[in-house]
Amino acid sequence: MLDLLIHNATLPDGRTGMSVTVQDGRITQVEPGLMAPAHSVVDAQGQLLSPPFVDAHFHMDATLSYGLPRVNQSGTLLEGIALWGELKPHLTQEALVERALAYCDWAVAKGLLAVRSHVDVCDPRLLAVEALLEVKRRVAPYLDLQLVAFPQDGVLRDPQAMDKLQRALAMGVDVVGGIPHFERTMADGALSVKLLCELAAAQGKLVDMHCDESDDPMSRHIETLAFETQRLGLHGRVTGSHCTSMHSMDNYYVSKLLPLIAEAGVSIVSNPLINITLQGRSDSYPKRRGMTRVPELLAAGVNVAFGHDCVMDPWYSLGSGDMLEVASMGLHVAQMTSQSAMRQCFDAVTTNAARILHLDGYGLEVGCHADLVLLQAGDPIEALRLRATRLMVWRRGQLVAQTPAAVTQLQIAGRPTSTNLRHFGH
Ligand code: FE2
Numbered sequence: 301m302l303d304l305l306i307h308n309a310t311l312p313d314g315r316t317g318m319s320v321t322v323q324d325g326r327i328t329q330v331e332p333g334l335m336a337p338a339h340s341v342v343d344a345q346g347q348l349l350s351p352p353f354v355d356a357h358f359h360m361d362a363t364l365s366y367g368l369p370r371v372n373q374s375g376t377l378l379e380g381i382a383l384w385g386e387l388k389p390h391l392t393q394e395a396l397v398e399r400a401l402a403y404c405d406w407a408v409a410k411g412l413l414a415v416r417s418h419v420d421v422c423d424p425r426l427l428a429v430e431a432l433l434e435v436k437r438r439v440a441p442y443l444d445l446q447l448v449a450f451p452q453d454g455v456l457r458d459p460q461a462m463d464k465l466q467r468a469l470a471m472g473v474d475v476v477g478g479i480p481h482f483e484r485t486m487a488d489g490a491l492s493v494k495l496l497c498e499l500a501a502a503q504g505k506l507v508d509m510h511c512d513e514s515d516d517p518m519s520r521h522i523e524t525l526a527f528e529t530q531r532l533g534l535h536g537r538v539t540g541s542h543c544t545s546m547h548s549m550d551n552y553y554v555s556k557l558l559p560l561i562a563e564a565g566v567s568i569v570s571n572p573l574i575n576i577t578l579q580g581r582s583d584s585y586p587k588r589r590g591m592t593r594v595p596e597l598l599a600a601g602v603n604v605a606f607g608h609d610c611v612m613d614p615w616y617s618l619g620s621g622d623m624l625e626v627a628s629m630g631l632h633v634a635q636m637t638s639q640s641a642m643r644q645c646f647d648a649v650t651t652n653a654a655r656i657l658h659l660d661g662y663g664l665e666v667g668c669h670a671d672l673v674l675l676q677a678g679d680p681i682e683a684l685r686l687r688a689t690r691l692m693v694w695r696r697g698q699l700v701a702q703t704p705a706a707v708t709q710l711q712i713a714g715r716p717t718s719t720n721l722r723h724f725g726h
Contacts, residue, residue: 302328302338304670304697309344311664312646312680320349322670325696330666340699342692348675348683351663352413352693353623354653357508357541357569357607360417360435360445361428364399366612377513377578380615381452381482387614388423396431403611404439406621409701411673411690413443416508416607416657418450418477421468422458429468442695446657448508450477455496456488462495469503476500478509480521481545490524497528497538506658507538508569512545515579515588519545523557526564535565539656541607543568543592544579554593558600567656568602570594571609572630574616594634598644605653606630606645623649624687631684639681646680670697676705678722686721
């Protein structure tokens, strides 16, 4: 007997009336109209069954610390970094673990089952590294947590940072991070990219750098990152995160830059909620949006994901682990309103992000992990429009979260008695 049968599901690619069977944590069949005995049988009622959401860029060491020790008055990236510096000496491992576990609960509730989190390695105690490695171990049964060694204070600007970063990698952190735009000079920024890529190549690690998170059109470290990726043969293993300066770059320069990024196989992560909030702060009007050129990158053949980046921390006071909110903001800011572009926005928080994390067994194919989300929506576009309720979330075929359908009881004479905002006849 099967462990799980989900039938009458709509898949993200548009197939309807589909059945998905699960045995021993893996998808065993994806066929139309299949019925078979199973320990658990779920009628999807034509709703969308998707692989889980994946967040390709987050900071789990800072999450849920909003207001500690104070709030960010200017709303800028730089005050956020200073505020984090004030908080760091007061962090305890217990508090870090508790906040991160609470966030992972939120994530699972929202069908978010894989997160790449940067972890600050510029603390001699490496407290956050120890805490998040512990969290990674504890959440492993229900969430994939991938960690990036992130030198928040600059790997060259902080003279001990390279040593601490290498200690973090030795402790089990998965990915090499960086922050070239925060180094003291453009030359140091470029040197930091070179050194960190060489380190990753030597140790067989993936790379994910915060890259050009500013409105300065001359911040061009993504170019160096793509060049170093090619030079060291790291194709498909490197990600540039944020890349907000590209919003303000000269169009001719970008016409050369995009093919370089594509040829190098460098992925880009845009963080729409945070970029639209932190960038453009020194502008009057017109005020720049500060989000990288997502549709143009996609058109050039670059793999692009949307990340959440922050939830209730020194940089951002809102958020709930909802990747549909992230994708919806990206859709609006980038004006990705065509049918195909809206579907690309859904991909940016599912399949594209999974590719960045090199997630093993992700997807809706036979043989993939049975990690699934049933949404109260008919298709990915409706899921985005409604930030659809995650009715059921499975990890390796086991139900890990369930949320009642959102249905409003109407009390209006002459009108239907309920509405769920879905399926207005076209
Ligand atoms: Fe970030």
